[in-house]
Amino acid sequence: DPAILLTKEYVIEELGDTAFEKANDFKLGEWLASQEDKNRIVLYQCDAELTEWTRLCIRHADVIFILTNPKGNPTLSQFERSLEDLSRRTRKEMIFLHHEETRYPKGTANWLRDRGWINTHYHVKCPRRMFSKKTKYSKIIQGPPPDVNSDFSRLARAVTGQTVGLVMGGGGARGCSHIGIIKAILETGIPIDTV
Numbered sequence: 001d002p003a004i005l006l007t008k009e010y011v012i013e014e015l016g017d018t019a020f021e022k023a024n025d026f027k028l029g030e031w032l033a034s035q036e037d038k039n040r041i042v043l044y045q046c047d048a049e050l051t052e053w054t055r056l057c058i059r060h061a062d063v064i065f066i067l068t069n070p071k072g073n074p075t076l077s078q079f080e081r082s083l084e085d086l087s088r089r090t091r092k093e094m095i096f097l098h099h100e101e102t103r104y105p106k107g108t109a110n111w112l113r114d115r116g117w118i119n120t121h122y123h124v125k126c127p128r129r130m131f132s133k134k135t136k137y138s139k140i141i142q143g144p145p146p147d148v149n150s151d152f153s154r155l156a157r158a159v160t161g162q163t164v165g166l167v168m169g170g171g172g173a174r175g176c177s178h179i180g181i182i183k184a185i186l187e188t189g190i191p192i193d194t195v
Helices: 006-013 022-038 054-060 076-085 110-113 137-141 151-159 172-187
Strands: 004-007 041-043 063-069 091-099 120-126
Touching: 004 006, 004 022, 006 022, 022 054, 022 172, 041 054, 054 076, 063 076, 110 120, 120 151
Parallel strands: 004 041, 063 091, 091 120
Antiparallel strands: none
């Protein structure tokens, strides 16, 4: 399988109510390792607090994604302080979730100022339904196929190491030829993530 999302609830559903008891540490570890063997990408969705499940997610993570509402308070939280202490060697990336009406991101520097441990960040425009507490995420995931030029598709390519970069050179009259090349690339459906 290409990917799996592991939540605490999913693990309990698969392994039973005693999955997180100390006596079952070995069984849980083996099961999580098998998920990582079977799937190309394993997403661990941790709790909002520093619970045992969150600590387990952090221990297993190769990359930690911090989802952020850029309209919120950029002050460093206690959770983030603990996160940095627990995972110094783990890559951390911040994903700013913007409303789809957002024209240009603002205030990014305020968020990154006290978070020198963030390796990179992304700006993603989200459909309005993503910000509703009533929305079932499974409906969003099972919706129509994403546009290859959407922010979510760009983020997916970045996360999986498949970004498409365009390198241009020259200047003057030769520089004008790039316009035709870019149009041809976009017409064939090849997205351009970075220039």
